[in-house]
Amino acid sequence: MTKMIDVQNLHKSFGPNEVLKGITTSVSEKEVVCVIGPSGSGKSTFLRCLNVLEDITEGDVYIEGINLTDSTTNINELRTNVGMVFQHFNLFPHKTVLENIMMAPHIIRKTEKKEAQEKARQLLSKVGLSDKESVYPSSLSGGQKQRVAIARALAMNPKIMLFDEPTSALDPELVGDVLEVMKDLAKEGMTMVVVTHEMGFAKEVGDRVFFMDDGRIVEEGSPTDLFDHPKHERTQAFLSKVL
Amino acid sequence: MTKMIDVQNLHKSFGPNEVLKGITTSVSEKEVVCVIGPSGSGKSTFLRCLNVLEDITEGDVYIEGINLTDSTTNINELRTNVGMVFQHFNLFPHKTVLENIMMAPHIIRKTEKKEAQEKARQLLSKVGLSDKESVYPSSLSGGQKQRVAIARALAMNPKIMLFDEPTSALDPELVGDVLEVMKDLAKEGMTMVVVTHEMGFAKEVGDRVFFMDDGRIVEEGSPTDLFDHPKHERTQAFLSKVL
Amino acid sequence: MLESIQIAMPYLLEGLKYTLIITVVGISLGCVIGTIFGLMRTSKSKILYGIASIYIELVRGTPMLAQIFFLHFGLPQLLGINLDKMLTANIIIALNSGAYIAEIVRGGIESVDKGQMEAGRSLGFNSSQTMRYIIWPQALKLMIPPFGNQFVISLKDTSLLSAIAVGELMYQGRQVASSNVIYFDVYLIVCVMYLMITIPISLLLRRVERRLERS
Amino acid sequence: MLESIQIAMPYLLEGLKYTLIITVVGISLGCVIGTIFGLMRTSKSKILYGIASIYIELVRGTPMLAQIFFLHFGLPQLLGINLDKMLTANIIIALNSGAYIAEIVRGGIESVDKGQMEAGRSLGFNSSQTMRYIIWPQALKLMIPPFGNQFVISLKDTSLLSAIAVGELMYQGRQVASSNVIYFDVYLIVCVMYLMITIPISLLLRRVERRLERS
Amino acid sequence: GCSSTGSFNEGDTYTVATDNSYVPFEFIEDGELVGFDIELVELIAEEANFEVEFEQMEFSGILAGMETSRYDLGIAGITITEDRAENIDFSQPYYEAGLTLAVLEGNEDIESIDDLTESTSVSTRSSSTSQSYLEDNTDADIEAYPEITEAYQALLQGHVEAVLYDVPNVEFYSQSDANGEIVRVGERLTGEDYGIAFPKDSELRDVVDEALTTLKENGRFDELYEKWFGESE
Ligand SMILES: Nc1ncnc2c1ncn2[C@@H]1O[C@H](COP(=O)(O)OP(=O)(O)OP(=O)(O)O)[C@@H](O)[C@H]1O
Ligand SMILES: Nc1ncnc2c1ncn2[C@@H]1O[C@H](COP(=O)(O)OP(=O)(O)OP(=O)(O)O)[C@@H](O)[C@H]1O
Numbered sequence A, B: 001m002t003k004m005i006d007v008q009n010l011h012k013s014f015g016p017n018e019v020l021k022g023i024t025t026s027v028s029e030k031e032v033v034c035v036i037g038p039s040g041s042g043k044s045t046f047l048r049c050l051n052v053l054e055d056i057t058e059g060d061v062y063i064e065g066i067n068l069t070d071s072t073t074n075i076n077e078l079r080t081n082v083g084m085v086f087q088h089f090n091l092f093p094h095k096t097v098l099e100n101i102m103m104a105p106h107i108i109r110k111t112e113k114k115e116a117q118e119k120a121r122q123l124l125s126k127v128g129l130s131d132k133e134s135v136y137p138s139s140l141s142g143g144q145k146q147r148v149a150i151a152r153a154l155a156m157n158p159k160i161m162l163f164d165e166p167t168s169a170l171d172p173e174l175v176g177d178v179l180e181v182m183k184d185l186a187k188e189g190m191t192m193v194v195v196t197h198e199m200g201f202a203k204e205v206g207d208r209v210f211f212m213d214d215g216r217i218v219e220e221g222s223p224t225d226l227f228d229h230p231k232h233e234r235t236q237a238f239l240s241k242v243l
Numbered sequence C, D: 001m002l003e004s005i006q007i008a009m010p011y012l013l014e015g016l017k018y019t020l021i022i023t024v025v026g027i028s029l030g031c032v033i034g035t036i037f038g039l040m041r042t043s044k045s046k047i048l049y050g051i052a053s054i055y056i057e058l059v060r061g062t063p064m065l066a067q068i069f070f071l072h073f074g075l076p077q078l079l080g081i082n083l084d085k086m087l088t089a090n091i092i093i094a095l096n097s098g099a100y101i102a103e104i105v106r107g108g109i110e111s112v113d114k115g116q117m118e119a120g121r122s123l124g125f126n127s128s129q130t131m132r133y134i135i136w137p138q139a140l141k142l143m144i145p146p147f148g149n150q151f152v153i154s155l156k157d158t159s160l161l162s163a164i165a166v167g168e169l170m171y172q173g174r175q176v177a178s179s180n181v182i183y184f185d186v187y188l189i190v191c192v193m194y195l196m197i198t199i200p201i202s203l204l205l206r207r208v209e210r211r212l213e214r215s
Numbered sequence E: 001g002c003s004s005t006g007s008f009n010e011g012d013t014y015t016v017a018t019d020n021s022y023v024p025f026e027f028i029e030d031g032e033l034v035g036f037d038i039e040l041v042e043l044i045a046e047e048a049n050f051e052v053e054f055e056q057m058e059f060s061g062i063l064a065g066m067e068t069s070r071y072d073l074g075i076a077g078i079t080i081t082e083d084r085a086e087n088i089d090f091s092q093p094y095y096e097a098g099l100t101l102a103v104l105e106g107n108e109d110i111e112s113i114d115d116l117t118e119s120t121s122v123s124t125r126s127s128s129t130s131q132s133y134l135e136d137n138t139d140a141d142i143e144a145y146p147e148i149t150e151a152y153q154a155l156l157q158g159h160v161e162a163v164l165y166d167v168p169n170v171e172f173y174s175q176s177d178a179n180g181e182i183v184r185v186g187e188r189l190t191g192e193d194y195g196i197a198f199p200k201d202s203e204l205r206d207v208v209d210e211a212l213t214t215l216k217e218n219g220r221f222d223e224l225y226e227k228w229f230g231e232s233e
């Protein structure tokens, strides 16, 4: 198995506040990793470092062997290989659904408009929203927004997808559709890192689960191991509250 | 059993948009009713009508036999008998935790400052936050805020407590503490109406569950009946997505 | 330049005194007016809302200089009454700052989270108690930065009163500059004197704003 | 009153023409200045931020009337160059509206949700592409109401140019009023003429604002 | 074009800074700028073979315009004074005026300049010789307005108790616009010689001065004077 993501002794501080305190781990091709842990433990920060949305304070992160902290690395280029989906969707409100999806390929990759549109339509049908292509994001439900956001990230053909609590801003009955799309992606062999509170999803789809606390990966393992036989007492305490 | 709440053919419209389409039901003393249903079905609006936070368009609501829609009813007086807890806590940010709790008794009931303080301290210890009495809400976690909000509502010795998704803005590991406080309240015999997505809580604590859809109570019954043998197809569809 | 300062300073300081007096008196009255009309603008009563809106639109829709001439020359011509110059000065600043403060008050009240009103009402506070104990203290805090801004604006606005010979800083500056033929120096000094009041206020405001944002 | 209208109208209409020209030209330049300095105010570079801040503070901290006299009488005394009156007029409005528009631009950009920048960057847009295609179009929309407001303010501000005899509406009003001794009527008409432009704008703005709020 | 260097070329156009609310020297009638000064400058320009273009402004702006070489010449009943002569050049005198006090018809408290005390408020025009006179010779509370008509208005509306200004202007104004509501009191104070103003070291001054001498000699000046003021003394 190739290492898609390789993290070596990653530290991240906001001013005097050290939020990631040395993370070393890796994610293989086609692997689905779920990250769980209490609020403020650094899950989002960890994910954002993988995409250089946060500057890395110390340590190295390699994506497909390329070192992010290397000053010669073209970060914009690299980001096109890593799709990201946010808790609050962050769709572009001034663009239609179709435009949201085709914008990046068209402007960054200079893909022809027609071609970008066609690709965008394929992705929309994949997330089950073909009928919404010309509406604006404001008229979509939360679950629909998130599925468009996933389609938008996929439009650049990323090799890795990062998800930061993609369903936690959704009404419960809308969660299912989004998880469904994510499961399909996983089945197709996408390498995924998913911060989530959906233990069901983690059990069903996750190859590995990281439990983070206080800026460290305290424990990692297969979902069954970690959920049913947590070794670390902090993991146990957390799971007892959440499950 | 006395009827604490009696709702007769309640209609509520926002302009041309009818949100509650005729609700008739009642809640007995010491009963705990959980309200579930899809987003936009009118759960919050229903709850808010019980406290006249929304003007009632048509129909009657009786609290302890007093008709809310009667123009001679003193709504402010009545509201002191009905506590309300909101999704987003709505603590008063310019007051300390203790002041938040003692404010209503002191100003509305003209309770002596000392007495109000003492009562507030008791309530704080009941929700497990005695050590936080002199901090401001901004330095509390979500779960702590919500427990203060519950204590604040209890300070007026209400006979009924209304909860509108009290845990849905909380991080998963903070939900437990709040539910714990609510369970205690239920055990003490408080009459409660709780809009919630926490099916576990509804099963454990609820005497009855209402399933609302499109401005109506489509189905009601004991938690076991409603969750395990939903009769109505809309209930079935909803539960299949959520459970 | 030193010589200019020597010549001009006594006059300019005298002017500055009037500038400050008119600003402070005017804006104090403006606060009273602004609070009343601002509350009217948040009122459900169409009449109160309408009256407040007309006042605000009229004042904000016309140049202050036109208002000054209208009040100083126009009204006396029609009514035969005439106002003391300092009174005119204070009325002008009060009416203008009042209209802007009214919008600040409305903005402040409307910026307080709706949930606060609901929380108050649901505890049994009546609407004026909710306003007094819950909404107003929070709104007041939000109003500090725009209010400070309004103070700076009103301070600068007093300069227009030089057109009707109110002896504030700008008037004194114009007189000294032209009677001693030292335009560059005097107008520079005048600007610096205004800046010496306005800059500290705006720096202070920036700090207050940042503190408010954090909380 | 009818007679006054007959006497005054030709002058006032001539004045109005200048008022509108100066406002439009001044504020157009102000948009350019404001966009540049507003972007500088959101810049991470301390130098750019500093320069923009100094400009904004100086302009906003001094009364426009003082700036007008400084530019019209002060600078020529020192430098020996004389600016054309209309040029001075346009510079004054441009500099002042520019400083306020800079703050509008900064405010607009900062009001766009941070998540938009992150979403753009995470898709692979570089920072200027993100600004151009994602942040700016959204900021522009948020800037419409304060910009309309600034238009009204600049329009009113042109009245101060009457002090250096720029033939705009206020100047014409002062001349007609005093040469025909009809102060009440003329200043009333002048105010009404300003209102006829400012009120429709502010009504329009209210509608735009409400539309923006809903979306 | 206007030559900022102060040099003179025949046929060129020169900008004349002037006032427009100072009867009968320069004021607006039926939308036109008219008055003794205006016609005088036109006569001079014709005589000396140059063109003129008028710019109207506050009186203090005219002085400042001369001091800063903003305009080529200024005419607005400008009194020649030693102070002004330090920064401005003047032509030979062309009119002899003087200052007078004016009050509202029926005011019996103020009959001469000596009746002005600390508690009397007097209006006049900014930067005028009247303002300096009041500052130097009285304790009165002075309100200096940019326009002299505004100073009169302040008197008419009771903001002030008296106005001090140039005799011809007070007389014309009280008869015309003020309908006799304003009356002169006391004697003429100080002599005031009006001259045409130029920036320091302007070549135009000698040209204008020469033309003025010619006009005075050939009678055209007197003709104009009589048209506006009746028999010359
Ligand atoms: N931009 C920032 N500046 C300063 N501190 C920050 C910033 N972003 C995050 N932090 C801090 O870093 C810590 C970790 O935050 P992070 O958002 O990574 O946690 P998380 O595990 O994602 O929590 P949650 O479950 O609430 O999303 C927190 O203490 C937070 O306050
Ligand atoms: N103040 C209001 N003005 C207009 N429409 C409103 C207002 N409040 C609620 N509505 C509408 O009433 C309907 C019911 O809203 P309500 O908030 O009661 O639903 P809900 O069941 O609580 O949903 P959720 O689970 O999302 O909280 C929705 O369509 C909503 O848009």
Ligand SMILES: NC(=O)CC[C@H](N)C(=O)O
Residues within 6 Å of the ligand: E019, E022, E059, E076, E077, E078, E079, E080, E125, E127, E128, E129, E130, E148, E166, E192
């Ligand atoms: N135009 C005028 O007002 C003339 C004023 C007066 N003669 C002076 O020179 O000061």
Ligand SMILES: [Mg+2]
Residues within 6 Å of the ligand: A043, A044, A045, A164
């Ligand atoms: Mg997070």
Ligand SMILES: [Mg+2]
Residues within 6 Å of the ligand: B043, B044, B045, B164
């Ligand atoms: Mg709700």
